[in-house]
Amino acid sequence: DTGxxxxxxxKITKRGQNVTFxxxxxxxxxxxxxYRQTLGQGPEFLTYFQNEAQLEKSRLLxxxxxxxxxxxxxxxxxxxxxxxxxxxxxxxxxxxxVNTGELFFGEGSRxxxx
Amino acid sequence: xQSVTQPDIHITVSEGASLELRCNYSYGATxxxxxxxxxxxxxxxxxxxxxxxxxLVQGIKGFEAEFKRSQSSFNLRKPSVHWSDAAEYFCAVGAxxxxxxxxxxxxxxxxxxxx
Numbered sequence: 001d002t003g004x005x006x007x008x009x010x011k012i013t014k015r016g017q018n019v020t021f022x023x024x025x026x027x028x029x030x031x032x033x034x035y036r037q038t039l040g041q042g043p044e045f046l047t048y049f050q051n052e053a054q055l056e057k058s059r060l061l062x063x064x065x066x067x068x069x070x071x072x073x074x075x076x077x078x079x080x081x082x083x084x085x086x087x088x089x090x091x092x093x094x095x096x097x098v099n100t101g102e103l104f105f106g107e108g109s110r111x112x113x114x
Numbered sequence: 115x116q117s118v119t120q121p122d123i124h125i126t127v128s129e130g131a132s133l134e135l136r137c138n139y140s141y142g143a144t145x146x147x148x149x150x151x152x153x154x155x156x157x158x159x160x161x162x163x164x165x166x167x168x169x170l171v172q173g174i175k176g177f178e179a180e181f182k183r184s185q186s187s188f189n190l191r192k193p194s195v196h197w198s199d200a201a202e203y204f205c206a207v208g209a210x211x212x213x214x215x216x217x218x219x220x221x222x223x224x225x226x227x228x229x
Binding site: 003004031033040041042043044045048055056091093095101102103104105106107108 | 118146148150155156157158159160163165204206208209214215216217218219220221222
């Protein structure tokens with residue numbers, strides 16, 4: 001399968017713990033995006049990278065959130081000191097910058113904070 | 115501020131019937147508009163997009179959408195719905211300047227198909 005893959009698919013954690021999600025984009029895609037989706041809502045933009053550069057971060061991304069894409073390939077999204085409000089589906093997507101707008105999404109990583 | 119409204123949270127249609135899902139957007143300039151579909155256990159998939167030109171755009175799976183600037187709408191249509199079309203549908207607009215892939219999504223419309 002050469003689509004966008006995310007790991008883990010499900011994560012249950014206790015409030016205050018740190019969690020990290022990984023995203024492997026489609027190999028030739030140089031843009032990578034993180035979105036968050038809560039129940040009954042559409043995805044909300046968090047941040048995006050072109051190659052290894054983080055070009056934009058949403059105000060939704062508090063200081064407890066950090067995303068990296070160290071070698072311009074896979075990306076990680078870390079949430080420190082998780083809160084119950086962080087419970088959501090975290091979606092990763094990738095695209096070719098020459099064809100932006102067509103995002104290829106992974107199946108998401110579902111986070112439940114108890 | 116840019117926004118997308120999908121007025122219908124849930125729609126039920128009979129298999130073989132026609133379908134129209136509504137989408138209204140708020141955006142100052144010429145928008146980049148998209149429809150994505152999300153099936154259970156699968157990632158969002160692009161159905162179609164509008165950047166410029168012909169206001170009637172064709173997509174995959176027999177879907178089409180029409181951009182109407184005067185109504186700030188981008189409604190999705192399909193002439194004959196199949197049971198496999200049951201899913202959640204999201205309209206989105208490209209945010210910011212240029213087409214960066216940063217999208218603002220509507221809250222979605224869940225489509226149920228009756229046999």
